[in-house]
Structures are given as structure tokens and as C-alpha cells.
Amino acid sequence: MSNPHQYIALVTSLPHLGVLFTRKEVPISQFRLKQRLGVLSPGHQKHLREMVEVTAWAGVAKYDSDASVISRAREVIADLAEYPDLQHLVAARMETRTLIAALRRRREGQETAGRISEWGYGRWLAFIKDNWMDPGFGLSHFLPWIAEADRFMRSGDHIAMERLALTEVMRELDHYGNHHEFDFEAVAIYVLRWVIVERWSRYNEADARERLQVLLEDALHANDTHTTHPASMSETPLPSEGAYS
Amino acid sequence: MNEFVVALGWFGLFAPVALGAIGSAWGCALGGSAAIGAMLDSDGGYGRFIGVSLMPSSQVIYGIVIMFSLQQQTVDAANGAALFGIGVLSGFTMLFTGIRQGEVLASAIHASKAKPEIFGISLAPAAVLEGFSVFALVFALVLAGSIPS
Numbered sequence: 001m002s003n004p005h006q007y008i009a010l011v012t013s014l015p016h017l018g019v020l021f022t023r024k025e026v027p028i029s030q031f032r033l034k035q036r037l038g039v040l041s042p043g044h045q046k047h048l049r050e051m052v053e054v055t056a057w058a059g060v061a062k063y064d065s066d067a068s069v070i071s072r073a074r075e076v077i078a079d080l081a082e083y084p085d086l087q088h089l090v091a092a093r094m095e096t097r098t099l100i101a102a103l104r105r106r107r108e109g110q111e112t113a114g115r116i117s118e119w120g121y122g123r124w125l126a127f128i129k130d131n132w133m134d135p136g137f138g139l140s141h142f143l144p145w146i147a148e149a150d151r152f153m154r155s156g157d158h159i160a161m162e163r164l165a166l167t168e169v170m171r172e173l174d175h176y177g178n179h180h181e182f183d184f185e186a187v188a189i190y191v192l193r194w195v196i197v198e199r200w201s202r203y204n205e206a207d208a209r210e211r212l213q214v215l216l217e218d219a220l221h222a223n224d225t226h227t228t229h230p231a232s233m234s235e236t237p238l239p240s241e242g243a244y245s
Numbered sequence: 246m247n248e249f250v251v252a253l254g255w256f257g258l259f260a261p262v263a264l265g266a267i268g269s270a271w272g273c274a275l276g277g278s279a280a281i282g283a284m285l286d287s288d289g290g291y292g293r294f295i296g297v298s299l300m301p302s303s304q305v306i307y308g309i310v311i312m313f314s315l316q317q318q319t320v321d322a323a324n325g326a327a328l329f330g331i332g333v334l335s336g337f338t339m340l341f342t343g344i345r346q347g348e349v350l351a352s353a354i355h356a357s358k359a360k361p362e363i364f365g366i367s368l369a370p371a372a373v374l375e376g377f378s379v380f381a382l383v384f385a386l387v388l389a390g391s392i393p394s
Contacts, residue, residue: 006278011282011355012278012354013282016358
């Protein structure tokens with residue numbers, strides 16, 4: 001699809017996603033979104049699939065190692081040569097993930113960055129390696145959220161950590177989205193935002209399901225045991241963790 | 246040389262209509278595409294989307310008015326250059342404002358889907374562009390009165 005009028009019609013047909021963390025469900029279903037995106041050319045649909053594959057948790061989960069994710073991301077970035085902003089966006093997303101992966105590795109007791117080029121991507125590898133024990137990897141001046149993420153991670157507040165990471169990703173999407181209104185980049189950025197909103201809404205759904213389960217168990221076993229569930233059972237379930245979530 | 250100036254005169258006479266029509270067509274297509282897309286995502290208010298998308302159609306009407314004001318009993322060497330200058334420049338104004346109006350209307354329709362309360366104010370840039378078209382129309386009419394016939 002190259003006609004700008006078609007992009008205008010497509011972009012205006014997509015509902016506003018709203019402010020992150022405020023919606024309990026996505027304003028457009030996956031089925032309906034795919035239906036609307038059907039007007040894209042096969043080449044653009046391929047670009048979109050590839051971008052989602054390397055940026056969304058569900059797409060990354062099928063890879064068995066960080067190295068294969070990074071290798072795939074490099075291929076996708078090379079394929080997006082016609083769209084420099086999307087290249088920067090995917091690269092920025094990989095860098096954000098690298099920083100989160102570094103925080104997790106350090107929390108798990110890793111004393112040095114090790115072979116960071118095998119599990120990390122982007123401009124900050126040298127900073128991370130040289131400042132491994134610094135809370136913000138020596139990047140606090142550029143990226144103040146890292147130290148905050150470190151604090152959340154150490155305190156075990158995974159929900160706050162996830163919110164912070166998603167906010168950072170959303171900020172990157174907003175930054176590049178401001179330059180595109182009715183073009184392929186605008187559509188791609190919308191889809192990436194939709195993936196994040198949809199992911200957060202699933203957390204809420206999982207949360208609700210867990211709470212319902214606890215309530216059902218309480219009701220079913222109340223007469224037998226007369227005991228309450230441990231506090232941990234009623235806590236908000238943690239979001240899926242991984243080096244590339 | 247005289248024939249060339251006469252040819253330019255005829256060119257300038259029809260330019261406001263032709264260029265205005267292109268601007269209106271382009272602008273309405275941009276605004277109309279946005280309106281069609283917005284209707285897919287809305288449960289009502291279709292009329293207002295279509296209504297504002299037709300705003301750039303005024304440019305061709307202004308072009309027609311300018312053409313009639315420039316029309317002389319004869320197009321000759323004495324008035325050819327004036328017809329050319331006024332007609333072509335006002336025509337380009339209609340072309341440019343029509344296209345740009347379509348673009349800002351598409352943005353307005355898109356933005357008002359997210360925040361319906363801004364629908365009215367989001368049309369202000371399109372109204373300002375309309376004002377520029379009207380400036381070009383009025384002063385083309387003023388100048389048309391001083392063309393030697």
C-alpha cells in the first residue's frame with residue numbers, strides 16, 4: 001500500500017489506545033486489528049510481523065537463547081532499511097531490554113557482565129561492562145530510569161518494575177510516533193503500542209483470574225478447613241519474567 | 246510576441262478554475278479518506294466527519310468566481326500579462342490551500358476521535374487556511390477591476 005489516502009483511512013480507522021495502565025481491555029481486538037491491517041501490502045505486513053516478533057514478549061519467547069534473539073533483531077533492523085525511524089525504534093527497544101537483562105543478571109548474583117556481546121545489544125554495552133556495579137551502569141545522567149528500575153528490582157516490586165519498563169518503551173514509541181501521522185511508520189508504531197496495551201490488559205486478566213480462583217477455593221473449602229490462604233496467594237501475580245520481557 | 250501574451254492571458258483566465266479544482270479534489274480526497282476511516286471506528290456522528298471533509302471544495306468555487314471576474318470582452322496583448330499574473334497566482338493559492346486544508350482536516354478528524362470534545366477547535370487551522378483563500382479571492386477581484394479592457 002503506497003497511496004497516502006489509504007494510510008489516512010487506515011490510521012483513522014484504528015481506535016485511540018488511550019493512556020497506558022488506564023485501560024482494562026484493548027479498544028480493538030486482535031482479530032479486528034488484523035482485519036484492518038489486511039489493506040497493507042504483503043511487504044509491509046512482513047515488516048510488521050518481524051517487528052512484533054522481535055519486540056513483543058510472545059514473539060521473543062520462542063527463541064531458545066538471547067544470542068538468537070539478537071541475531072534475529074539485527075536481521076529485522078537490516079530489513080527495515082527503508083524506514084530509519086523503525087530501525088531506531090527496534091534498536092532502542094533492544095537496548096532497553098539489554099539494560100533490563102543486565103539488571104536481572106546482576107540481581108541474580110552475576111559479578112561481571114561476562115560476554116555481554118552474546119546477550120546484549122546496542123550502544124550501552126561498554127558502559128554496562130565498565131560500570132557493572134554502578135546502580136545505573138554509569139548511564140544515570142542519560143537514562144535516570146535505570147537506577148529506579150534497579151531499586152524496584154532489588155525490593156522485589158515486579159509490578160512497579162514492569163510499569164517502569166513499559167513506560168520507558170511507550171516513551172520511545174511516542175518519541176518516534178510524533179514524527180509520523182499517516183504512513184507505514186505510524187501504523188507500525190500503533191501496532192507496537194497495541195501489543196503493550198494488550199499485554200498489560202492480560203496481566204489484569206490474570207490477576208482477576210487468580211483472585212477469582214482464591215475466592216472459589218475459599219468458598220469451597222471454608223467448611224472443611226476454616227483457614228485462610230497464605231498472604232502470597234492473594235497477592236498480585238508477577239508478570240512473566242525473562243531477560244527479554 | 247503578441248500571440249504568446251494572448252496565449253498566456255487565456256492560460257491565466259482558466260488557471261484559477263483548473264488549479265482550484267485540483268486543490269479541491271486533492272483536499273477532499275485527503276479529508277474524505279480520514280472521514281471514511283473514522284466512520285469504521287465510530288458508532289455515530291458520520292455526518293460531521295463527511296461534512297468537514299468537504300471543506301476544501303470551496304477552492305474551486307473561488308476559482309470560478311475569479312475566472313468570471315477576469316473574463317474580458319477580448320484577450321489581447323494589453324491585458325494578457327495581467328490575466329496571466331492574477332489568474333496563475335490566485336490559482337496556485339487555491340491549489341495549495343486546498344491540499345493543505347485536506348491534510349489538516351484529516352489530522353483534525355483523527356485527533357477528534359481520541360478526544361471528541363476538541364472536534365470544533367481542531368477545525369480552526371482549516372478555517373484559517375480558508376481565510377487565506379478568501380484573501381486571494383478578494384484581492385484578485387480588486388485587481389481584476391483595474392485590468393485594461
